[in-house]
Amino acid sequence: MQITTDKKKKALRQNYTATQNACKLCTPIGATLAFQGIEGCIPLLHGSQGCSTYMRRYLISHFKEPVDIASSNFTEETAIFGGGANLKSAIENVARQYLPSIIGIATTCLSETIGDDVPMIINSMQNCDNLPELVHVSTASYTGTHIDGFHNAIRAVVDRFNPESATLNNKDAQNKERDKTKSDKFGSGENISLNCFPGMLSNEDIRYLKEIFSLMGIKATILPDYCERLDGEPWIDYQVIQRGGTPISSIKKMYQANGSIELGRILAAKQDFNQNSGNSSQNLSAGELLAKRFGVKSLGVGLPIGVKETDRFFEALEQLTKKATPAIFLNERGRLIDAYVDCNKYLSQKRAIVYGEEDLVVGIASFLSEVGVVPVLCASGAKSGALKSVLQETLPQNIFEQIIIKDGVDFMEIEHEAKECDPDFLIGSSKGYATARRLDVPLVRVGFPIHDRVGGSRILHIGYRGAQRLIDEIVNTLLERRQERSNIGYSYM
Ligand code: SF4
Known part of the structure; x- marks a missing residue:
């Protein structure tokens, strides 16, 4: 029997195992970002040079600022015999050249795989002179995503500086x-x-x-x-x-x-x-x-x-x-509700695909459901196991019943699902641009990373003010698309 093209495609989709354009980032990149938020901290990756180069590039492209991430610079020998000596000399070099108050040490896949005992290596340096504070976080990229690296680094810092004693x-x-x-x-x-x-x-x-x-x-x-x-x-x-x-x-x-x-x-x-x-x-x-x-x-x-x-x-x-919310924010709330009413005619029953880090997906889906947009597909590369239950407790029941939830997926799977969803727009990081382009729908950029626009780090997502900005951007994006596609050339939408 001859297999149709559609059937062939379906069989290929079911059998592929490789990730194609992951909807997540590697775990230590989250840790290095968290370490950037501590005064006088230099992040140091225990692993090969390529890991830190990739992460620097990712952060610099989004933030448009210089980002230094040191590396213990694994070689073939280190990968076989262990990276203890490399890590020690990396710590000493960073301490001498940057004079940091703290070095945040995150592990990479390679150092985790060979099993370097980083806490032991750090402990063996306790009596060395002129060393800053050293904090270590374990961030094997095959056990989580960037958000796990981020939260784990913060917990490691809090743990280190707030001991039981x-x-x-x-x-x-x-x-x-x-x-x-x-x-x-x-x-x-x-x-x-x-x-x-x-x-x-x-x-x-x-x-x-x-x-x-x-x-x-x-x-x-x-x-x-x-x-x-x-x-x-x-x-x-x-x-x-x-x-x-x-x-x-x-x-x-x-x-x-x-x-x-x-x-x-x-x-x-x-x-x-x-x-x-x-x-x-x-x-x-x-x-x-x-x-x-x-x-x-x-x-x-x-x-x-x-x-x-x-x-x-x-x-x-x-x-x-026990302090009251200041009037300035209550006023912002009032203006936002007014904007919700004004924008309803543009947004009611529109269909969106939301993807990215799970907590951001939940927040954006909750916001969209308030303004009349159905987040028809909520997808994440992460797989905490909580996405479905958290969306269920966050979204109104009638909206929850209309949505598809996918965790642990890449953009290939998102695109496959999206084709069945008939979306009006996508909302997420710039990593979804190729998907949006193939689906021929606009992309509203939020979250991290945003590599194809300026100002990604200055996007306000949170608070009444952030929602005001988001609703304006979504409506204007949809209007712009309609205007561009119209052969009449409306100037009053
Ligand atoms: S090897 Fe692991 S830690 Fe290094 S860039 Fe790749 S996923 Fe990230």
């Missing part, structure tokens, strides 16, 4: 700090201190968070904070390490905070799973680690994208601080 060693300081905040705790004073773990947001998102905390009179330690280092002013003199980042002195005080707020429903779902299954503190998020170790209350909320998730974010802030 912190309470004993700093009893006086801690008591003093708690006394100072006692009258303000849940009061109206200025001494409420919070830890904020924003996840992998844009520079503009981090600046917006700072504005919120400042206007609410909250002393917040945002970790990581790369918004100055990766979006700075021009230099007059060359800077070995750019200015900006969360100071280590602030990280060391995180255990004294009045509370922590962590952004990401998938991250929170993973914590629930860990707690229910009795997993070790190795799997805890940074906020949960501080909660377990020091009793710092931690609230996990979704990425505040759209009205509902931003409302939850402000409610969590009010709950942790």
Whole structure:
């Protein structure tokens, strides 16, 4: 029997095993980005040169800023006999040339595969002179995605600078700090201190968070904070390490905070799973680690994208601080609702494909469902196992019933599903451009990376203000497409 072309294609699709244009990035790239958000930190990859070159290129193309990532520079010999000597000399070289306050060491696939005992190698250097702080995170790329590397690096930093002994060693300081905040705790004073773990947001998102905390009179330690280092002013003199980042002195005080707020429903779902299954503190998020170790209350909320998730974010802030949401943000909310009404005629029943990092997919899908767009396909290269249940609890039931959810997929599978979905637009990183082009639908760029436009790092996604920007961009993208395709040339849409 002759197999039709369609059947042949289907058989090929079912049998292929290679990833084609992955909808995720390698794990250590997330760790290196997180390390960029710590003051005076140089990321160091334990592995071959090519890994750090690829990651530098990815980050530089998105942020349009210089990004240094050191490497322990594996050779054939190192791959066979182990990379301990290379790592030691890399640490010494970086310490001498950059004078960093901290070196963030992330492993690559190769060093993980040969099984280098990085904690042991670092411990053996404890008595060396003139070394900065050393923090290690294990980031084999075959066990996760960039977002795992990002969260794991943050947890490693918090763990390193807030050891169990912190309470004993700093009893006086801690008591003093708690006394100072006692009258303000849940009061109206200025001494409420919070830890904020924003996840992998844009520079503009981090600046917006700072504005919120400042206007609410909250002393917040945002970790990581790369918004100055990766979006700075021009230099007059060359800077070995750019200015900006969360100071280590602030990280060391995180255990004294009045509370922590962590952004990401998938991250929170993973914590629930860990707690229910009795997993070790190795799997805890940074906020949960501080909660377990020091009793710092931690609230996990979704990425505040759209009205509902931003409302939850402000409610969590009010709950942790007993401070009211400032009028400026309530006014933004009012204007946003008005924009939702105005834009309904353009967006109602439109169909979107959302892809990327799982928490971003959840946030964008939640926002789209508010403005009348059905996120017909929600896809991610990650596979936490929580995407479906988190989308179900986030989206209205009638929307959830209309969508297809795919995790652990690449762009080949996304494109195959997309063809059945009849989308009006795609929304995600620039890695989806080729797919959007073949489907002949516009792409609205969000998240990371954005390599084919300028300003990717200045996209505001979060808060009422971010949703306002997003809805304007989506409607204008659809209008532009209609206008371009019209043979009449409407100038009034
Ligand atoms: S070898 Fe592993 S760590 Fe290096 S670039 Fe490839 S996926 Fe990333």
